[in-house]
Amino acid sequence: MTDEKIEYIQWYPGHMAKANREIKEKLKLINVVIEVVDARLPLSSKNPEINQYTWNKQHILLLNKADLADPEVSQDWIDWFKKNTDIQQIMLYDAFDRRQKTELVKNIQTLNVKNKAQIKCLVCGIPNVGKSTVINSLIGKKKTQVGNKPGVTKGQQWLSTPENLMLLDTPGILWPKFEDPAVGLHLAWLGSIKDTLYEKENIAADLLKYLVAYYPDELEAIYKISVVDRNLPEIFDAIAKSRGLLIKGGEYDYTRTSVLILNDFKNGRIGRITLERP
Numbered sequence: 001m002t003d004e005k006i007e008y009i010q011w012y013p014g015h016m017a018k019a020n021r022e023i024k025e026k027l028k029l030i031n032v033v034i035e036v037v038d039a040r041l042p043l044s045s046k047n048p049e050i051n052q053y054t055w056n057k058q059h060i061l062l063l064n065k066a067d068l069a070d071p072e073v074s075q076d077w078i079d080w081f082k083k084n085t086d087i088q089q090i091m092l093y094d095a096f097d098r099r100q101k102t103e104l105v106k107n108i109q110t111l112n113v114k115n116k117a118q119i120k121c122l123v124c125g126i127p128n129v130g131k132s133t134v135i136n137s138l139i140g141k142k143k144t145q146v147g148n149k150p151g152v153t154k155g156q157q158w159l160s161t162p163e164n165l166m167l168l169d170t171p172g173i174l175w176p177k178f179e180d181p182a183v184g185l186h187l188a189w190l191g192s193i194k195d196t197l198y199e200k201e202n203i204a205a206d207l208l209k210y211l212v213a214y215y216p217d218e219l220e221a222i223y224k225i226s227v228v229d230r231n232l233p234e235i236f237d238a239i240a241k242s243r244g245l246l247i248k249g250g251e252y253d254y255t256r257t258s259v260l261i262l263n264d265f266k267n268g269r270i271g272r273i274t275l276e277r278p
Contacts, residue, residue: 038129053122126172
């Protein structure tokens with residue numbers, strides 16, 4: 001995929017602009033901002049406009065889905081955020097790990113806020129980084145709808161935890177324009193952008209190129225192929241052949257192969273992978 005084509009991956013529908021306005025209206029009630037990003041793409045999945053919510057609030061950054069990310073690179077990102085931001089607390093997080101949930105609650109309770117009896121937290125982030133799963137882990141039951149696609153959370157709602165934390169759940173919000181064309185590409189990999197806005201074959205080819213460079217062993221293991229001395233089209237063909245993804249006439253089905261690669265990454269089946277480095 002060329003840089004020229006990447007530039008056109010932009011998505012900021014009206015409901016996001018509306019949600020942004022509604023959050024600003026409630027900010028005076030908020031003590032703590034819990035910002036959720038995807039540990040596999042910590043910078044690309046961090047909305048730069050969330051700074052307007054946090055400038056006078058306590059701020060926790062959760063690198064969620066840490067169980068799907070490369071642990072060594074995740075630690076590099078923790079160090080990078082501590083060095084380059086003034087965020088009060090930065091955590092690797094797996095919403096299905098009860099110990100991490102307990103640690104997060106303790107971290108919230110130790111923050112410097114006025115009303116310790118009922119701390120009000122804004123939970124925010126871009127689409128498909130797992131905000132609803134984080135909230136469900138904190139409240140101890142399934143109150144918010146979850147799904148591996150953007151736009152599942154439609155409106156805002158207050159939810160309470162057993163520890164008397166009040167959580168404001170919000171829809172995923174992007175920002176009006178991605179200045180760096182690579183960001184749109186990265187967010188397409190995560191599934192944070194509506195998938196009708198780009199060519200899946202181009203997006204999958206760029207993802208495959210990265211995986212060949214940094215995670216060849218994982219690719220070979222999941223698809224039972226060899227990537228040694230093969231160019232990108234040959235590797236694409238090998239994956240299609242390995243999974244029997246053919247169309248009429250016995251030709252390879254590149255559309256289904258592209259969807260397969262993208263879904264296998266999003267769902268963590270390829271392995272623990274991080275797609276950007278600090």
